[in-house]
Amino acid sequence: MSGQDLLTISPLIAAILVAVAVLIVDLIAPGRREPALATALLGLGIVAILTAVAGRTPGQAFGGSYTVDALTTFLDLLFISIVALTIAFAPDYLEPRDLPIAEFAAVLVFALTGAMLIAASTDLLVLFLALELMVLPGYLLAAYAKHDSLSTEGAIKYFLLGSFSSAIFLFGLAYVWGLTGSTRVADVAAELGKIASGGPALAPGLALGLAFMTTGVAFKIAAVPFHYWTPDAYQGSPTPVTGYLSVGPKVGAFALILRLFVGALGSLRGDWLDVVIVLAALTMTLGNLVALTQNNVKRMLAYSSIAHTGYMLVGLAAYAGGRQEGLQGLLYYGAAYTFMNLGAFAVVAALQRRPGVTSSLDTFAGLGRREPLLGILMTLFLLSLTGIPPTAGFFGKAYVILAAVQAGGPLTILAVIAMLNAAAAAFYYLRVVVYMFMREPATEGEPQRHGNLVWAGLWTTSVLTILLGLIPAPLLSVVSDAARALGS
């Protein structure tokens, strides 16, 4: 370890310090939300600046197990945005329910360190540790409403299946390590490159390792048929947590896929192409079909997030089919999905400000009249999730589809499946719009006041949702740099 190493990982250290600082501030001024929130958000700002600064000098630390490149910087900034937005949305929901706010922020920042470490890991063991570091706080958050039996149930499911999948993943990792003799991503890639060019047949051990790792990761991103924990965990959790869970750990798991499957196992991509195609098709279709039948918006968004995993997998499949553009599409989609989905969950959380308000469709009835601005913003997020231009969601879809069409062959069919799915998804997204603008409320509810932080977060997400659709060029260049950093 050298001083240079410490400098390279300074954003990570800063993030840990922020989490600790939030806890200490809460000790000094217990029960007051402003100091803790200010510490957390200011701290995240500093972490973001450090990330940007560290990103200017790409390099490796700790003997090649920690890498700073364009991909790291892009993902880190995305994770920081996710956590900052979640912290902005949460207090209005948590406070009326007597759930502590400072701990919430601290736990989230701890999860952030895990996610940031995933983005930078180029060593299989570090990758696994980072993954655990990211998901453990997630279990805590899912059970955050500890007196609510639904929250506890969802958290237990999430925890059991999460640990189970981690174990499976680790098992697969062991095989790869055994066969290549190294845990460094670069060494593994080189070793596998030799095997891949040596002969057509995949060593049985390697195939087994690949299968276990794919299964483990499929659990984490909630790909069908490994998605069963998702709806319960999402519905049971406090709404801001659900918003976070649907975005943070998912993008984190995709980061893991990029570092592991693309970085280390990229030379075997022909072997996992078929699996990814099938996973993508199943995930989109089942996610959408089940979402169609939901009457609870939160649960509907949970299933729809499964469908979005499927669209992102289309990008991965396009990469496996030989197109670098697939990765760029995946990253673009990840960013677009982050903002539109967080925004949608923020509106649900804002509506549930008063304890006892459910997230059923009826809650949305007449919202367009009661709180027009909230209704319009929700419409924007839903249109973006549907993929209607000019929004971020549209451009993300177009990009992923373009990559699939470029790869050709069975991927063209996958592209068509994706688009048919998008049309079906329009039904359940637009149904919320129907309730908001075309139905009268069953009971006359008065408009609620929402905190400034919530509005700031909503404006951020909505402006980004529009900008990423109207002016995609800046993010496009960032994304293509990030994909290039992975090599091909």
Place this chain on the structure above:
Amino acid sequence: MPGGILTLITFVPLVGAIVIAFLPRERPDLARFTALGTALLAWVFSLYMLIGFLPTHPGFQFVEVADWIPAFGIQYKLGADGLSVVLVVLTTTLTWISILASFGPIKERVKEYMISFLILEVGMVGVFLALDLFLFYIFWEVVLVPMYLIIGIWGGPNRIYATIKFVLYTLVGSLLMLVAILATGFAFQDAHGGQWAGAFDFEQLRAFAGTTGFANGLQLGAFLAFFLAFAIKIPMFPFHTWLPDAHVEAPTAGSVILAGILLKLGGYGFIRFALPLFPDAAKTYAPAIIVLSLIALIYGAIVALVQPDLKKLVAYSSVSHMGFVTLGIFIFQQQGLYGAILQMVNHGLITGALFLLVGVIYERTHDRTIAKMSGLSGRTPVYAATFGFFMLASVGLPGLSGFVGEFLVLVGSFAYAPAVAGVATITMIFTAGYLLWMYQRLFFGEMSAFLHEIGSHLTDMRPVETLTLVPLATLVVVFGLFPGLVLHLVDGTVTSVLNSLGRATAINLLFWQ
């Protein structure tokens, strides 16, 4: 002619919509007049474009190009040829008429209504002017959302079912078209050594299609996707089932725009994009499409005959009339194409007017059942005369504009195959049948008990209502007597489309490579 006129026409309504968003809710009249003013301004700009347009000049005029997403060669590119000019002017005209016609009927959420309408205009004009396939797709989808809201919020009792059906049908077609657009762009890029520049530029794609040509597999697939999107929009049998529902539930002005412009988006898409880009595939599928057109002609007419609801009758007559458009396009022949374009314009004027007239009676009686009305002419003579005028125009009375378009299509289809012309001609008899019968039931005979109950509410046309119909009636007469005014403008378009098709050969569906 200063640059930027096309951008001006397209985005003036957006500016108006933003202004309306900041107007006070308690003053709906402010929103109404701002919307009308904006639409009139866009109309004036479009007339200015019409005057500056040079019909003899080949290719696109007033072209504006700016890089938008350079990484994929996607441009902000607008341009107009005769077809665009004609349809843009039709759009801007019908938009201000529709907004004026909404002054009375729309009393709730006026602000939101006017904003939706103006954004709808942005989308429609943009579709007719976009010369970049990606940009075209964006405008195409932009049309969808405001129409969804207009039907869903201000529509009739069954509006939610109707509007969701409308959206889902349209989306299935358009999303597949997106795949086809991306595949086409990629094929172009692939053929140009991986350079994205110009990959979505319509003029470059058309030039490529005219020389090298797209591979047969791509043509067959992409044409099918484009076809589905446009056929749903036009709508062609058997993709038409959303139309009657949407029309019946939409507010009057929504129906006018739906019939007047939205259906034309499909016809425009065929002529502008599907034929020139995939001429071989177009030739391959043409016989099947002609058969579908004939079915639409007859089926629409027969179903219209038995409709008890006045608005539904006009809606089904649209299916039948638009059958002439697709027939005219797909016989790949000069008169047919001229006829199809003219028919699009005429249908926009005439059916738009008929929906306005249906709105007039609905506002007074809150009913559209033909069986409940009779003897209307006694109490409302002006209304009866106006209705009669547009009804006869729709029948295709010589001297009014409806006749010329259908006649040209018939001439063209006779050259293509006399049997096709025969079937189409029989339809015209049906058309006369259902329209005249409807007119007889509504206006002649004793006044019905239902109308007696309405009593003094049953007034003749108000000045505003007359004002909305006079321009349409004038154009119907003018285009009926001087169809050359329109045909002259679209000379260049027709020649260029026929040129693209001239070199094409049908692909053998069993053994294509």
